[in-house]
Amino acid sequence: MHYSMMFLPTVRETxxxxxxxxxxxxxxxxxxxxxxxxxxxxxxxxxxxxxxxxQIVREEMTRAGAQEVFLPTVQPAELWQxxxxxxxxxxxxxxxxxxxxxECCLGPTHEEVITDLVRNEIKSYRQLPxxxxxxQTKFRDEIRPRFGVMRCREFGMKDAYSFDTDxxxxxxxxxxxxxxxxxxxxxxxxxxxxxxxxxxxxxGSFSHEFLVTADSGEDAMVYCTRxxxxxxxxxxxxxxxxxxQANAKDFLPLEEVCTPDVRxxxxxxxxxKVTPQDVIKTLxxxxxxxxxxxxxxxxxxxxxxxxxxxxxxxxxxxxxxxxILEVTKSPRGFAGAIGIKCRILADYSLMNMKxxxxxxxxEDHHVKNVNFRRDFTVKDFVDLRAVQEGDVCPRCLSxxxxxxxxxxxxxxxxxxxxxxxxxxxxxxxNGQEKIMIMGCYGIGIGRTVAASxxxxxxxxxxxxxxxxxxxxxxxxxxxVREESLAKASEALYQxxxxxxxxxxxxxxxxxxxxxxxxxDLIGIPIRITIGPKNLAEKKVEIKIRRSGEVKILGxxxxxxxxxxxxxxxx
Ligand code: ATP
Ligand code: MG
Numbered sequence: 129m130h131y132s133m134m135f136l137p138t139v140r141e142t143x144x145x146x147x148x149x150x151x152x153x154x155x156x157x158x159x160x161x162x163x164x165x166x167x168x169x170x171x172x173x174x175x176x177x178x179x180x181x182x183q184i185v186r187e188e189m190t191r192a193g194a195q196e197v198f199l200p201t202v203q204p205a206e207l208w209q210x211x212x213x214x215x216x217x218x219x220x221x222x223x224x225x226x227x228x229x230x231e232c233c234l235g236p237t238h239e240e241v242i243t244d245l246v247r248n249e250i251k252s253y254r255q256l257p258x259x260x261x262x263x264q265t266k267f268r269d270e271i272r273p274r275f276g277v278m279r280c281r282e283f284g285m286k287d288a289y290s291f292d293t294d295x296x297x298x299x300x301x302x303x304x305x306x307x308x309x310x311x312x313x314x315x316x317x318x319x320x321x322x323x324x325x326x327x328x329x330x331x332g333s334f335s336h337e338f339l340v341t342a343d344s345g346e347d348a349m350v351y352c353t354r355x356x357x358x359x360x361x362x363x364x365x366x367x368x369x370x371x372x373q374a375n376a377k378d379f380l381p382l383e384e385v386c387t388p389d390v391r392x393x394x395x396x397x398x399x400x401k402v403t404p405q406d407v408i409k410t411l412x413x414x415x416x417x418x419x420x421x422x423x424x425x426x427x428x429x430x431x432x433x434x435x436x437x438x439x440x441x442x443x444x445x446x447x448x449x450x451x452i453l454e455v456t457k458s459p460r461g462f463a464g465a466i467g468i469k470c471r472i473l474a475d476y477s478l479m480n481m482k483x484x485x486x487x488x489x490x491e492d493h494h495v496k497n498v499n500f501r502r503d504f505t506v507k508d509f510v511d512l513r514a515v516q517e518g519d520v521c522p523r524c525l526s527x528x529x530x531x532x533x534x535x536x537x538x539x540x541x542x543x544x545x546x547x548x549x550x551x552x553x554x555x556x557x558n559g560q561e562k563i564m565i566m567g568c569y570g571i572g573i574g575r576t577v578a579a580s581x582x583x584x585x586x587x588x589x590x591x592x593x594x595x596x597x598x599x600x601x602x603x604x605x606x607x608v609r610e611e612s613l614a615k616a617s618e619a620l621y622q623x624x625x626x627x628x629x630x631x632x633x634x635x636x637x638x639x640x641x642x643x644x645x646x647x648d649l650i651g652i653p654i655r656i657t658i659g660p661k662n663l664a665e666k667k668v669e670i671k672i673r674r675s676g677e678v679k680i681l682g683x684x685x686x687x688x689x690x691x692x693x694x695x696x697x698x
Contacts, residue, residue, distance in 0.1 A: 129599070131634040135172050138646050148344045150581035151276030153590050157650045166273025166281030168574075173650060176598035177577050178284065182263050184315050184595065185286045185571060192308040194259040194288050199241045201265055205231035207240040211549045220268040234267035239546045239568060242289045246564070247552035253293050256554060256564065257301055261288035263573065277574035278534065279346070284573035291547075291564045293554065298541060298565040302334060305539050305569040309338050312571070313536065317593030317697075318580055321533065323349045324359040326433055327541070334541035334567075339533025340579040347533050350515055354526035361530075362433045364515040365522040369479050371509075380483050380497040388492045391461030393426045396494060400485060403427075408478060408486040408498070410463040412447040412455060412470070415439050419447055419455045419470040421463065423486075423506070424513055425477035431514040438473070438510055462487040464495060465504045472504075475512040534579040535572075542566040584674075590651030591674050594697035599632040601690060602652040606640040606659045617658050620668070620686065629690060648673065654693060656686065 139156045146152040154160045159174030170178055186196065205223070208214035213221075222234045235241065242260060250256065266285045273280050290301035306322065313320045320340045327335040337360055339347055351358035359365070390399045396407055404426030411422045411430055420439065422430055436444045449460055455470040456463045464487035465472055483497045500506055521528050546552070547564040556562050577596065584591040594600060601624060605617040614635070621633040632652060634643045640659075647655050657669040668686060670679045672693075681689055 129632050131632055132636050134632070136650070137171070138649055146276065148275045148278070148582065149585055150278065150344075150578040153581055153585055153649075154276055154578065157590055160277060162276075166270055166279075168277050168280060168282075170574075173598045174577075177592065177596050178573060180596045180598070181316065181573060181577055182284075182286070184312055185263065185573075188308045188312045188315075189261050189286070189288065191311075192259070192304045194261045194290075194305075194308075197245075197260045197262050198264060199235070199238050199245070199262055201235050201267070203233050203235050203238075203241055205233065207244055207550075208233065211240050211243075211546055213240070220270060222267055222269045235264075236266055236268040237285075237568075237570070238262070238264075238287055239289065239542070239566075240550070243546045243550045243552050243566070246289075246291055247547075247550060250291065250552075250554055250564075253554055253556050253562075257290060257292045257297050259288055259290040259301060259304075261286060261569075275344075276578060278578045280574070283575070286571040286573060288569040290567040290569070291552070292566075293556065293562065293564070295565060298543075298567055299334075302539060302541050302567050305567065306336060309537050309539060309569075309571070313338060313340070313576075315595050315698075316576070316580060317584075317595060318536075318576075319583060320536070321349065321351065321358050321531075323351070323533075324357075324363050325538065325540075326360065326363045326437070328437065336539050337535045338537035338539075338571075340536050340576070340583065341531055341533050342579065342582040343532055344582055345532040345534040347535050349531055349533055350519075350528045351531065352521035352524060352526055352528050355521060355524045357521050357523045357528075361515060362431065364519075364528075366476060366511055366513065366515060366519050367522045367525060368476055368509075368511070371479050374480075374482055374500065376499075376502065378482060379499045379502055382498060382503060383496040384488055384490075385494055385496055386492060387494045390492075390494070396485060397426070400494070400496065402485055406484055408465070408481070408484050410465060410468070410487055412452050412463055413444055414447045414451055415441040415444050417443075419451050421455070421465065421468050421470055421472040422475070422512060423465055423472060423478055424475040425481065428475065428477045428516070429514045430475070430512055434510075434512045435473070438512065456487070456489040458487075458489050458491045462489060462491060462493060464489050464498075465506075466495065466498065467504075472506065473512060474506040474509050476509050477513055478506070479509050534575065534582065536576040536579050537569075537571040539569045540567060542568050584651075588645070589649035592651040592653060594653050594694060597630075597651070597653050599630045599652050600694050601629055601654045601656060602632045602634060602647045602650075603656045603658065604634045604640070604643050604647060606643075606657065608635055608637050610660065613658050613660065613663060616663055616683075620656065620658070620683070623687060624690060627687060627691065629694065653697065654690060656690075 137158045143155045160168045263286045292298040322336040325335040325337040348361035350364045407426035413420050488495045544563045552564045553561045605613040608614045624631045653673050655671045666683045
C-alpha cells in the first residue's frame with residue numbers, strides 16, 4: 129500500500145475523552161473512530177488488524193474441529209421467551225418491534241439461535257458431537273460503555289457452541305476449545321492467563337476466563353505462586369481450615385453488654401476494646417424473598433456470588449430494615465446468631481473461634497464470650513468470603529498474588545440449560561430421546577486487539593505484535609522528491625510485496641521526522657529507511673520498532689533478513 133493513497137488519519141494530541149492507553153492510541157493511530165456512544169468504526173489500518181486476528185481465530189477453530197456459520201443479528205423474542213431469558217436478561221438486551229408489531233432483539237449472544245438451529249436439524253447421536261462457530265457483530269446496550277472498543281455496545285465476537293451426547297464428550301469439547309484459546313492468544317504474543325471463573329449453578333471447574341494481564345484491566349484475579357491455580361477474584365476459593373475440638377473449659381460466661389449506638393465493626397472494637405478477629409458479623413440477606421443470616425469474622429468480607437451459588441437462588445441482596453426487624457426483633461446493627469429467626473450460614477473464618485463478640489438481636493446491645501454449641505449451633509461451615517491479601521492457595525496452600533486483567537475470552541460448559549428449556553433432543557443408540565449437552569465459547573475480537581495494545585506500546589505509540597500487525601514492514605524514503613530514493617523505495621516495495629510480505633510504502637512528500645513519528649505511532653514492526661548516504665553504497669537502514677535496534681544492510685540482504693525476522697516473531 130502507498131501511504132499517500134491510504135485513509136490513515138493520525139493525530140498528535142492525546143484525545144481528552146480517552147482514559148486508557150489503548151483507546152488513546154487507537155484514536156491517534158487512525159485505527160478507530162467513534163460514531164456514537166459505544167459504537168465505533170474501524171478504519172483501514174484497524175480493520176487489517178481485526179482481519180488478521182480473525183484469521184488466527186479461524187485457523188485455530190478449524191484446527192479444533194469447529195465449523196464456521198453465520199447467524200442473524202436480529203432475533204425473534206419467541207426464542208428468548210422459550211429459554212426464559214426474555215424476562216431475565218437485563219437492559220443490555222436491545223428490544224424493539226418490527227412493522228408487524230413483532231417483538232425482536234439485537235443479539236447480544238447466540239445460544240437461543242444456535243440451539244434452535246441444531247434442534248431442528250440434528251436428530252441422532254450419529255450427528256454428534258458438533259461444534260459451530262461464527263465471527264459476528266453483537267449488540268449489548270452496556271450501561272457505561274468505556275475504554276473505546278474494550279467495553280462498547282456494538283462489537284465483534286467469535287462465539288462457538290458445542291453439542292455433545294454425554295458429559296464425557298462435553299468435557300472433551302470444552303478441553304479442545306480451552307486448548308485452542310491458549311494457542312490463539314499465544315500466537316498473538318499476548319501475556320495471558322486462563323483463570324477459573326464463576327459457573328453459577330453448573331459448578332465444577334468448567335468455566336475459564338482468559339485474562340490478558342494489564343493494570344488497566346477491569347477484572348481482578350488471584351494466582352498461586354507455586355501451582356497453576358488461578359481464579360477470577362469473584363470465584364477464588366479459600367482452603368478449608370482444619371477444625372480443632374474446642375474445649376468447653378475455655379468457654380467464658382456469656383455476657384450481654386449495653387453498646388449504645390455502637391453498630392459497625394470499628395465501633396464495636398473501639399467500644400469493647402477487642403480486635404475485628406474477635407467479632408462475628410451477622411449480615412442479613414434477602415435470598416429470593418427469604419431471609420438468611422451470613423456469619424463471617426469481623427475482618428472478612430462476604431462474597432455474594434459464593435452465597436448465591438451455595439443457596440442456588442436467583443436474587444440475593446442485603447435485607448431491608450423491615451426484614452431485619454422481623455428476624456432479629458431489633459433495628460439494623462445489632463444482629464447476632466443467638467435466637468435469630470432465620471436460617472444461618474457460617475463462613476470458614478469462624479471455625480476455631482471462641483469467646484467472640486456478636487450482636488444481641490436487641491437494640492443497643494451486643495453479647496460477649498459467645499461460643500458454638502453452647503450458645504448456638506452451626507450445621508456446617510462454608511466458603512463464603514472474598515479472598516484477601518494473605519489468603520493462601522486452596523490447592524497447595526502456597527502464597528497467592530493478586531493481579532488485574534482484561535477478559536478477552538470465556539469458555540463455559542452450559543450443560544443442559546438451553547437444550548432442556550428449548551428441547552434440543554436427539555435419539556441415542558437405543559432409540560431413546562436424550563438432551564444434548566452444550567458448551568459456549570466467546571472471544572471479543574476488538575477487545576483482544578485493544579488488550580494487545582495495552583501490553584505493547586511505548587511513549588511513541590503502538591508496537592504491534594508481528595502476528596496481528598496491519599503491515600509487517602514500512603519503507604520510508606527520507607525524501608521522495610529525490611528521484612533515486614523514490615525509485616529505489618518503489619523497487620524494494622515491489623520486491624518485498626512479491627514475496628508476500630505486507631508492506632506500507634511511505635511515499636508522502638513529508639519531512640523524514642514526520643514520517644518516522646507516524647511509523648512509530650502506527651506501530652509497524654520493521655522500518656526500512658532509504659536515505660541518500662546509505663543508498664549510494666547500495667545499503668538501507670533497518671529499525672526494529674520494539675527494541676529500537678538499528679542495522680545497516682546491503683540491499684541484496686534485505687529480503688532474507690525481513691523474511692527471517694517475520695518468521696522468528698510469528
Ligand atoms: P464482561 O464481563 O466483560 O462484561 P461478559 O462476561 O459479559 O464480559 P461474554 O458474554 O463471556 O462476556 O462474552 C465473550 C467475550 O466477548 C468476552 O470475553 C469479551 O472478550 C467480549 N465482550 C463482552 N462484552 C463486551 C463489550 N461490551 N465490548 C467488547 N467486548 C466484549
Ligand atoms: Mg464472561
